[in-house]
Amino acid sequence: NAGVMQNPRHLVRRRGQEARLRCSPMKGHSHVYWYRQLPEEGLKFMVYLQKENIIDESGMPKERFSAEFPKEGPSILRIQQVVRGDSAAYFCASSPPGRGPNMNTEAFFGQGTRLTVV
């Protein structure tokens, strides 16, 4: 669990600004998942990425949200023109290569980024 690093841990943005959330997967992991947890609610899947590819973005809002996982560097979840409803905890998880969602694998989560839009 401690191996997946998310930063920042807390982020405050004014309405209309951009938020960039970073996720460094565990060493050797090439699969990344992003989840969102609204206050007092459960975890909701947003997007699943492999290196340089978006595999499943069925949980991503159609506008303002984007994600990437470049060949080098962390995965980035970007939220443009934030609104108060974007305030939530955003969790990233990673899993090893060659053991994607259709195979037996566990995913390890980071401690999350708590976004507050004021």
Added chain:
Amino acid sequence: DAKTTQPTSMDCAEGRAANLPCNHSTISGNEYVYWYRQIHSQGPQYIIHGLKNNETNEMASLIITEDRKSSTLILPHATLRDTAVYYCIVHPTGNQFYFGTGTSLTVIP
């Protein structure tokens, strides 16, 4: 949508075994049963997973019925730090681990 059913909440006395049930009657042959927990809005923590045999690790035991339609997570000696929401997940289901509402376990001193 979630393919699992769990009780909303449970209590357990400190030091006793906590037995958390999960129903997954529509599980298919290649799907595993995973358990995660989330302690007070921290990141979800992987606990254990299994296919059809019972599994044990340093955290817990997983008992899966022979027909695989239900399972039980056992925390052998619950401590106050085990108070958390426990999620039973059938995976793979698409490209994600689907977190339903889970069971809120409270360990009582």
